[in-house]
Amino acid sequence: MDWTLWLEWIIKAVVMLLVLLTGFAYLTLYERRALARIQVRIGPNRAGWQGLLQPIADAVKLIFKEELTPARTDKLIFILAPIVTVVPAMIIAAVIPLGTQFTLPFFNRVIKLYVADINVGVLYLTAIASIAVYGIVLAGWSSNNKYALLGGMRSTAQMISYELALGLCFVVAILLGNSMSLVNIVEAQKDMWFAVVQPVGALIFLVATLAEVNRAPFDMPEAEQELAAGYHTEYSGMKFALFFMAEYEKMIVICMIAATLYFGGYREFWFLKDTFLSVDRTWWLGPIYLLLKVVVLLFFMIWIRATWPRIRYDRLMAFGWKVMLPLSIAVVFFTALGILLAAQYGGIYIWSIPILSIFAGMLTVLLVNSSLRRKVANA
Numbered sequence: 001m002d003w004t005l006w007l008e009w010i011i012k013a014v015v016m017l018l019v020l021l022t023g024f025a026y027l028t029l030y031e032r033r034a035l036a037r038i039q040v041r042i043g044p045n046r047a048g049w050q051g052l053l054q055p056i057a058d059a060v061k062l063i064f065k066e067e068l069t070p071a072r073t074d075k076l077i078f079i080l081a082p083i084v085t086v087v088p089a090m091i092i093a094a095v096i097p098l099g100t101q102f103t104l105p106f107f108n109r110v111i112k113l114y115v116a117d118i119n120v121g122v123l124y125l126t127a128i129a130s131i132a133v134y135g136i137v138l139a140g141w142s143s144n145n146k147y148a149l150l151g152g153m154r155s156t157a158q159m160i161s162y163e164l165a166l167g168l169c170f171v172v173a174i175l176l177g178n179s180m181s182l183v184n185i186v187e188a189q190k191d192m193w194f195a196v197v198q199p200v201g202a203l204i205f206l207v208a209t210l211a212e213v214n215r216a217p218f219d220m221p222e223a224e225q226e227l228a229a230g231y232h233t234e235y236s237g238m239k240f241a242l243f244f245m246a247e248y249e250k251m252i253v254i255c256m257i258a259a260t261l262y263f264g265g266y267r268e269f270w271f272l273k274d275t276f277l278s279v280d281r282t283w284w285l286g287p288i289y290l291l292l293k294v295v296v297l298l299f300f301m302i303w304i305r306a307t308w309p310r311i312r313y314d315r316l317m318a319f320g321w322k323v324m325l326p327l328s329i330a331v332v333f334f335t336a337l338g339i340l341l342a343a344q345y346g347g348i349y350i351w352s353i354p355i356l357s358i359f360a361g362m363l364t365v366l367l368v369n370s371s372l373r374r375k376v377a378n379a
Helices: 003-038 054-064 075-095 121-129 132-142 146-177 182-187 199-212 237-262 285-307 313-345 347-378
Strands: 101-104 109-112
Touching: 003 054, 003 075, 003 237, 003 285, 054 237, 075 121, 075 132, 075 237, 121 146, 121 182, 132 146, 132 237, 146 182, 146 199, 146 237, 146 313, 182 237, 199 237, 199 285, 199 313, 199 347, 237 285, 313 347
Parallel strands: none
Antiparallel strands: 101 109
């Protein structure tokens, strides 16, 4: 194999890691400033201009902070658990396309803006995303702490419950894109984003990802009022920072996946496809479009954290099994039905997908509301 291809892969991987690490650092500042604005306060603004050096100050503090290891822990697993949690959050981004391609000046070499494009990219995402929960469970078990163990077990149950609905939302994107390659799925959205064709599927995906990364209101594995700090109760210093890093990197990667599957990825708005703002004419706009979509989706996660209370654990599980899973199955069925109707009777029938899905979503909301009212009346 040509050594320059290996060099290209190494450079792409290093750049992707630097992007994720820098994104993690400044996502913490983004969240703190956004939460402060929502809650009508100032937020960090002392370290550097407008607080831009605050992530560096936090990193220095965590690096030099004393690390404590409880006496009766399983020390090997206790040390490996943060690594097992953070590594999948970083390598999962390898198959996410950041743009199209460009020709390297003077070398006449075509550089594609992704580390790898594999024909089962969606399966790669689901496989790697499932590994991170092992680190959380092992952290809770190895800590020899009942609160930490309960946090790890909650994370496992929550992941199983919501990953089923999440996986079905991947199936929706595969059906609409007629491929499991993320590049092909993005290119299939040149004429219309999948979030427009299947808005309910996109909404289920966004809700399920909140549970996948243990974000409020699905942050039961680290519920402070019940579990002290959950699975990372016994962690401090850089070990705790790795869990912190894993959560925020997963937020970034999940938003990149959501943008890729449902919001056109690196492509422009579909009504700009024949203009100079199209990535087909201006390749460097691709990463900018993806960045803007990721920033908006991250704000959605932060906004939810600032405004929604934590869901009670039994209701969280019931919502996953009794609401999200049946609705996601219906969404997959309506998507397949709409594709078949469009293939048989004309493209106009593709719009049966959002109509039927929205009807199913509204019916689900009415049934949930009726069930909650009945429980209140019987209480």
